[in-house]
Amino acid sequence: MATGILRDVEIKVIACAVPDNIKKSKDYTEVFGEESVQKFINMTGIKTRHVALDEQCASDLCYVAAKSLMEKLNWEPSSIDALIMITQTPDYAVPATACVLQHRLGLSEDCIAFDINLGCSAYVYGVWQAATIISTQDLNRVLLLVGDTSNFGINPYDSATAMVFGDGGTATALEKTKGKELKYFLKTNGNKFKSIIVPAGHARSRSRINNAPDYDLSMDGSEIFTFAITDVPRSIKSFMKQYDIGVNDVDMYVFHQANLFILKHVSKKLGIPMEKVAVSIDRYGNTSGESIPLTLVDALGEDKSSETIRLFLCGFGVGLSWGGIYLELDKSVCLPMIYTNDYFKEG
Amino acid sequence: MTVKEKLNMLEDLLDIERDSLNEDLGLDEVENWDSMAVIALIAMFDESFEKVLTPAEVKKFKTIKDIVDQME
Numbered sequence: 001m002a003t004g005i006l007r008d009v010e011i012k013v014i015a016c017a018v019p020d021n022i023k024k025s026k027d028y029t030e031v032f033g034e035e036s037v038q039k040f041i042n043m044t045g046i047k048t049r050h051v052a053l054d055e056q057c058a059s060d061l062c063y064v065a066a067k068s069l070m071e072k073l074n075w076e077p078s079s080i081d082a083l084i085m086i087t088q089t090p091d092y093a094v095p096a097t098a099c100v101l102q103h104r105l106g107l108s109e110d111c112i113a114f115d116i117n118l119g120c121s122a123y124v125y126g127v128w129q130a131a132t133i134i135s136t137q138d139l140n141r142v143l144l145l146v147g148d149t150s151n152f153g154i155n156p157y158d159s160a161t162a163m164v165f166g167d168g169g170t171a172t173a174l175e176k177t178k179g180k181e182l183k184y185f186l187k188t189n190g191n192k193f194k195s196i197i198v199p200a201g202h203a204r205s206r207s208r209i210n211n212a213p214d215y216d217l218s219m220d221g222s223e224i225f226t227f228a229i230t231d232v233p234r235s236i237k238s239f240m241k242q243y244d245i246g247v248n249d250v251d252m253y254v255f256h257q258a259n260l261f262i263l264k265h266v267s268k269k270l271g272i273p274m275e276k277v278a279v280s281i282d283r284y285g286n287t288s289g290e291s292i293p294l295t296l297v298d299a300l301g302e303d304k305s306s307e308t309i310r311l312f313l314c315g316f317g318v319g320l321s322w323g324g325i326y327l328e329l330d331k332s333v334c335l336p337m338i339y340t341n342d343y344f345k346e347g
Numbered sequence: 348m349t350v351k352e353k354l355n356m357l358e359d360l361l362d363i364e365r366d367s368l369n370e371d372l373g374l375d376e377v378e379n380w381d382s383m384a385v386i387a388l389i390a391m392f393d394e395s396f397e398k399v400l401t402p403a404e405v406k407k408f409k410t411i412k413d414i415v416d417q418m419e
Contacts, residue, residue, distance in 0.1 A: 039383055040383075043383050043386070043387075160382070220402070221382055221386060222382065222385045222386055222389060222402035222405065223402050225386045225389060225390075226389055226399065226400070226401060226402060229389070229390065229393055230393070230399050261386070261387075261390070265390050265393070265394070268394070269393075269394075
């Protein structure tokens with residue numbers, strides 16, 4: 001298992017923006033029937049979700065979050081050394097959304113900017129990537145943007161996906177700070193790459209260009225569930241053992257918000273009381289890669305105390321890809337949740 | 348665990364009336380046997396029997412007896 005410690009790096013601020021527009025699971029009773037919708041709510045915990053306008057992209061939500069973060073920190077655009085964008089719903093097939101945002105945020109030409117394509121594990125990989133370049137290179141400030149508008153490309157009549165996803169964009173500021181560190185593990189199992197897939201729209205299935213369902217997200221719920229309750233806790237246990245971290249050494253667990261049943265099952269298996277597990281899925285749905293920072297902002301965004309807490313973050317899903325991070329964070333790093341309908345009209 | 352106890356566990360899992368299941372029932376005749384029940388079944392095996400059922404194994408189950416036989 002890839003594990004390690006990254007030193008002299010700290011998360012300074014986390015911001016999150018979600019669309020104003022709210023959809024309720026109960027509004028789907030006409031499509032799927034009352035009983036099915038109730039069963040869905042009972043299992044997933046999802047009651048409402050914030051869903052982007054047709055014109056609103058992940059980049060727009062990340063932009064709003066990034067602007068408020070830069071303002072809070074008084075970060076001059078020219079002081080940002082790198083911008084990393086992680087999304088599965090980029091603005092365009094080409095170019096990378098990071099380049100569009102480098103321009104839009106007024107960052108310098110000397111800023112490194114690139115995209116990474118990951119979903120549920122995005123935040124853990126993103127923090128690892130950002131922390132790695134700060135820890136090992138002569139770079140001070142990295143802006144990590146993680147966001148998705150997952151409801152783009154969802155078949156509204158597929159009960160496995162229609163009511164599941166919430167949209168959002170997050171921004172995390174990481175900076176070189178002596179004495180601060182984080183521990184991580186990262187894993188991949190591409191053998192199950194078809195478990196969550198959008199088959200068409202890119203180079204592999206050009207010949208099936210007229211087959212519309214191939215452009216929709218397909219998700220094998222039971223396959224993902226088995227992965228989430230077996231491989232994920234096994235990796236967490238091994239990571240915790242390696243670094244001698246006990247349940248009492250963690251104040252808050254922030255898991256990818258896949259579904260409430262999974263959160264409860266995994267927590268029980270690891271002996272974690274639910275009081276320590278942050279939950280946002282009931283009001284925001286499954287928010288893909290941004291679920292971890294979104295859940296942190298939801299839990300701590302209104303907390304003005306400057307108390308330090310010990311966190312374990314864990315993302316798992318599409319790829320299949322998963323990972324975890326153990327770090328300390330000042331509660332005040334999370335800004336209050338932002339609600340917005342803004343989008344980039346020049347796009 | 349007796350067969351009756353196992354059947355009761357499945358009835359609770361499916362949220363159906365106690366003593367409404369019997370081993371000979373085909374899964375396609377069972378009320379509430381759907382994709383969410385499959386997930387709940389995988390979770391129950393993991394928690395109560397420390398056994399990992401793969402979705403492929405669940406797909407092979409044809410009758411209630413096929414499930415009951417694995418509950419140990």
